[in-house]
Amino acid sequence: MALTLRQLEIFLAVAETGHVTSAAKRIHLTQSAVSMAISEMENILNGPLFDRQGKKLILNDRGRFLLPYAREIVNKVRNIELLLSEPEGELVGHLHVGASSTIGNYVMPYVVSAFTREHPKVYINLVVGNSRQIEQQVEEGVLDIGFIEGLVHSNKIESQEWLTDRLNIIANPQHPLCQKKELSVHDLVDARWIMREEGSGTAEIFKNTISKYISNFEVFLELGHTEAIKKAVEAGMGLSCLSALTVCREVENGWLKILHIPELEITRQLLIIIRKDKLKTNLLREFISFCNFIKDCCQASEICLTSPYKLLQLLEHHQEMVV
Amino acid sequence: MALTLRQLEIFLAVAETGHVTSAAKRIHLTQSAVSMAISEMENILNGPLFDRQGKKLILNDRGRFLLPYAREIVNKVRNIELLLSEPEGELVGHLHVGASSTIGNYVMPYVVSAFTREHPKVYINLVVGNSRQIEQQVEEGVLDIGFIEGLVHSNKIESQEWLTDRLNIIANPQHPLCQKKELSVHDLVDARWIMREEGSGTAEIFKNTISKYISNFEVFLELGHTEAIKKAVEAGMGLSCLSALTVCREVENGWLKILHIPELEITRQLLIIIRKDKLKTNLLREFISFCNFIKDCCQASEICLTSPYKLLQLLEHHQEMVV
DNA sequence: ATATTATCAAAAATTTTGATTGATTTTTTA
DNA sequence: TAAAAAATCAATCAAAATTTTTGATAATAT
Numbered sequence: 151m152a153l154t155l156r157q158l159e160i161f162l163a164v165a166e167t168g169h170v171t172s173a174a175k176r177i178h179l180t181q182s183a184v185s186m187a188i189s190e191m192e193n194i195l196n197g198p199l200f201d202r203q204g205k206k207l208i209l210n211d212r213g214r215f216l217l218p219y220a221r222e223i224v225n226k227v228r229n230i231e232l233l234l235s236e237p238e239g240e241l242v243g244h245l246h247v248g249a250s251s252t253i254g255n256y257v258m259p260y261v262v263s264a265f266t267r268e269h270p271k272v273y274i275n276l277v278v279g280n281s282r283q284i285e286q287q288v289e290e291g292v293l294d295i296g297f298i299e300g301l302v303h304s305n306k307i308e309s310q311e312w313l314t315d316r317l318n319i320i321a322n323p324q325h326p327l328c329q330k331k332e333l334s335v336h337d338l339v340d341a342r343w344i345m346r347e348e349g350s351g352t353a354e355i356f357k358n359t360i361s362k363y364i365s366n367f368e369v370f371l372e373l374g375h376t377e378a379i380k381k382a383v384e385a386g387m388g389l390s391c392l393s394a395l396t397v398c399r400e401v402e403n404g405w406l407k408i409l410h411i412p413e414l415e416i417t418r419q420l421l422i423i424i425r426k427d428k429l430k431t432n433l434l435r436e437f438i439s440f441c442n443f444i445k446d447c448c449q450a451s452e453i454c455l456t457s458p459y460k461l462l463q464l465l466e467h468h469q470e471m472v473v
Numbered sequence: 474m475a476l477t478l479r480q481l482e483i484f485l486a487v488a489e490t491g492h493v494t495s496a497a498k499r500i501h502l503t504q505s506a507v508s509m510a511i512s513e514m515e516n517i518l519n520g521p522l523f524d525r526q527g528k529k530l531i532l533n534d535r536g537r538f539l540l541p542y543a544r545e546i547v548n549k550v551r552n553i554e555l556l557l558s559e560p561e562g563e564l565v566g567h568l569h570v571g572a573s574s575t576i577g578n579y580v581m582p583y584v585v586s587a588f589t590r591e592h593p594k595v596y597i598n599l600v601v602g603n604s605r606q607i608e609q610q611v612e613e614g615v616l617d618i619g620f621i622e623g624l625v626h627s628n629k630i631e632s633q634e635w636l637t638d639r640l641n642i643i644a645n646p647q648h649p650l651c652q653k654k655e656l657s658v659h660d661l662v663d664a665r666w667i668m669r670e671e672g673s674g675t676a677e678i679f680k681n682t683i684s685k686y687i688s689n690f691e692v693f694l695e696l697g698h699t700e701a702i703k704k705a706v707e708a709g710m711g712l713s714c715l716s717a718l719t720v721c722r723e724v725e726n727g728w729l730k731i732l733h734i735p736e737l738e739i740t741r742q743l744l745i746i747i748r749k750d751k752l753k754t755n756l757l758r759e760f761i762s763f764c765n766f767i768k769d770c771c772q773a774s775e776i777c778l779t780s781p782y783k784l785l786q787l788l789e790h791h792q793e794m795v796v
Numbered sequence: 797a798t799a800t801t802a803t804c805a806a807a808a809a810t811t812t813t814g815a816t817t818g819a820t821t822t823t824t825t826a
Numbered sequence: 827t828a829a830a831a832a833a834t835c836a837a838t839c840a841a842a843a844t845t846t847t848t849g850a851t852a853a854t855a856t
Contacts, residue, residue: 153554155478156846170801183847185802190846196558204855205800212557219553223546227476230542234535235519243534273538291524291531429521433534479811493836506812508837513811527820528835 152194155227158220160187161199165217168206233271241269243433247276248287249297252352252376253420254278256395257313258297260461265440272433281351288423294434296423299351309421312445316394317356317416319409320401322386328407335363335413342370342388344379356391359416380406475517478550481543483510484522488540491529548614556754565594566756571610572620575638575675575699576743577601579718581620583784588763595756604674611746617757619746622674632744635768639717640679640739642732643724645709651730658686658736665693665711667702679714682739703729 163173164184174184188207192198199213209217233242249258255278262274277287281298288296289304302309319338321328327337338360346353361367370388373379376396383390384405391414400406422441424430430438444461486496487507497507511530515521522536532540555566572581578601585597600610604621611619612627625632642661644651650660661683669676684690693711696702699719706713707728714737723729745764747753753761767784 153478153550154845155476158550171799179846180848181801182803182849186847189802194558195554196560202801207801216553216557219549223549226542226546227481230539231476231518234539235517237519242538244537245534246537291526291529294534425524425526427526428524429533431520431534494834502811503813504836505814505838509811512837525836530836 153191155224157187157191158224160184161191161213161216162220162224164188164200164207165209165213165220168208170207237432240271241433241436242271243273243431245272245274245295245433245437246293247274247295247297247437248284248293249276249278250281250284250299251278252299252315252393252395253297255376256393261441261444264461265437268440269433269436285423288425291425291428294424294428295437298421298423299418300421302421302423306426307423308426309423312420312422312441313395313448315418315420317352317391317414317418318394318397318401319389319391319411319414320380320383320397320406321389321409322384323404323407324386325389325407327389327409333409333411335360335411338389338411339364343368344371344373344382344388344390345369346376346379347372347374352391352393355416355418356414359414363413476514478547480510480514481547483507484514484536484539485543485547487511487523487530488532488536488543491531493530544614552751552754559755563594564592564756564759566596566754568595568597568618568756568760569600569616570597570618570620570760571600571602571607571616573604573607573622574601575622575716575718576620578699579716580636584764584767587784588760591763592756592759608746611748614748614751617747617751618760621744621746622741623744625744625746629749630746631749632746635743635745635764636718636771638741638743640675640714640737640741641717641720641724642712642714642734642737643703643706643720643729644712644732645707646727646730647709648712648730650712650732656732656734658683658734661712661734662687666691667694667696667705667711667713668692669699669702670695670697675714675716678739678741679737682737686736 159177160173160179163176164170167173167176170184170188171181174181177184188199195212195216197212198210199216200207201210233239247258247262248254254276258276258278262276266272266274277284277293279287281300284293284296284298285302285304285307287293289306297312299315327333327341330337345356357367357369371382373382376392379390379392380397380400382388384400389409397406397408401408422438424434424438428434482500483496483502486499487493490496490499493507493511494504497504500507511522518535518539520535521533522539523530524533559565570581570585571577577599581599581601585599589595589597600607600616602610604623605626607616607619607621608625608627608630610616612629620635622638650656650664653660668679680690680692694705696705699715702713702715703720703723705711707723712732720729720731724731745761747757747761751757
């Protein structure tokens with residue numbers, strides 16, 4: 151690669167003015183520097199780019215061919231410099247975000263879409279996996295930031311508390327237990343349970359907790375997907391226990407009902423995780439503060455992010471605060 | 474305009490290798506020059522482009538944002554240089570050609586050797602992969618041209634039809650079915666099938682097609698390599714279905730026989746793919762026209778490229794036409 | 797006669813190198 | 827298994843090499 155950007159710039163100036171001297175003035179160089187740069191280019195490209203008509207330099211076919219490319223390339227580099235070097239300017243960048251399954255499927259899509267709506271030049275790549283995988287990829291540096299349930303294992307990672315998730319026991323609204331007020335664990339003895347299969351963190355926590363109260367606790371049906379479980383519960387096949395984040399929309403619409411049982415009020419902390427030694431770019435800092443804002447709002451208003459619409463409401467609020 | 478093309482090149486090398494030292498080797502600079510160039514860029518762009526993890530340099534969001542632009546710009550300038558600096562006369566250059574497995578193993582070697590025989594100063598690097606990989610590398614600009622079976626996914630790529638491939642059902646010549654004239658699908662009910670294992674495009678197409686006619690279609694033996702399958706069929710272990718390109722030599726020599734079954738006449742289009750915005754150098758243009766010539770000849774004469782010798786015959790014909 | 801381009805050697809700026817330092821990773825040893 | 831030693835790597839600095847730019851001059855066109 152022998153051509154330089156400088157040469158392309160000089161070429162543009164000459165092509166556009168048609169004169170070496172005026173081009174030199176335009177880009178604050180001496181006439182001699184411009185002349186030499188052009189002949190160097192013609193050397194590199196193995197042939198002339200201009201027809202010399204007396205004192206004028208007029209593009210020949212090769213020069214005409216080069217012109218649009220030179221323009222495009224120079225413009226592109228200028229744009230990039232502007233975008234990346236302006237610290238106060240518009241936010242740009244490619245952020246790699248990871249989230250565990252529940253967060254990744256039920257929360258992050260809204261967060262990501264709201265954030266990119268505010269910062270259209272930002273591209274966010276959302277990776278969904280289990281908490282272990284996400285943590286590992288954050289540690290490796292593949293991901294800039296991760297959102298997980300549960301604990302952090304690596305000592306290279308720092309975490310901060312994000313939203314609090316609640317495990318809800320859900321039932322079809324026509325279910326007999328929904329009619330009763332003041333439920334207790336003992337009302338659940340004869341219930342049929344529909345749960346995620348072995349390996350789900352949510353299911354495990356719930357089984358451990360309820361086993362303390364109900365000795366012969368047994369799962370009636372195991373399903374592989376959260377959505378399938380909700381459908382089964384809606385259909386009245388039994389009860390289940392799922393993250394509030396995954397069921398709040400159905401609850402709002404009255405398709406499912408939550409059974410409040412004092413002994414089984416299980417909450418768990420969602421965490422934001424980042425490598426300790428990670429240098430926070432503007433973009434990353436901004437994204438974190440955006441997430442923290444969402445956290446504050448959710449805590450204050452007990453709102454659950456059931457729709458992009460709700461998040462947008464929060465955002466307007468955010469805008470006001472910024473202004 | 475502070476950034477230079479050199480810096481972008483260096484940035485690419487570091488981003489792609491993840492290390493300063495290996496990047497330096499790749500572009501024939503010292504470790505120190507590379508290190509300084511990167512920090513100079515980070516200066517110009519007012520912030521880091523990499524996370525330093527011990528000895529590794531991993532792109533951060535700003536670096537990832539820059540990467541595709543850097544690639545594009547560097548590629549563009551390289552293309553322009555190549556194109557404009559190419560002298561008339563003897564063809565020279567390094568062509569990067571990719572081909573999917575069948576084409577790459579059974580067709581391209583002949584094409585490449587014939588082409589370089591005509592143009593001894595040309596070096597061709599032939600990469601074999603699956604169609605997906607080849608397409609991606611053509612899109613990235615790693616490959617100048619690709620040859621694939623199946624469809625193009627990227628909208629940055631233009632394709633043109635090349636040879637037509639046929640799936641042939643093959644049998645040992647002593648196989649009872651070879652004695653019969655006028656075969657139909659129903660004659661295959663009791664056949665033993667030897668196929669490529671799960672994941673082979675060819676095997677998949679065939680299974681889908683024959684399942685329409687034979688309900689309990691079952692594979693008797695799965696093997697990992699095309700050559701192994703041919704050997705097994707030659708040994709009389711059963712029938713198989715393979716691309717005509719891979720079996721035509723054995724068929725010509727009488728080691729295998731093709732069973733023609735009207736319902737199972739499966740053909741598929743082989744494609745030549747190139748980035749839409751690729752500047753075609755003399756070399757690339759010449760290579761494409763060479764491939765098109767081969768296509769025309771194969772269509773006209775129903776010849777299958779079973780040997781370098783046959784291709785040479787075609788070439789003599791080509792020479793005549795040129796002269 | 798004036799203005800302009802091309803060319804040359806000298807000056808200025810920049811890129812690259814070689815050597816060194818400090819950190820991290822891998823291998824060896826206890 | 828843990829500690830010590832060796833090897834590897836990135837960053838930094840000053841010197842060297844290279845490239846770019848200048849100032850002066852010759853050649854050419856209006």
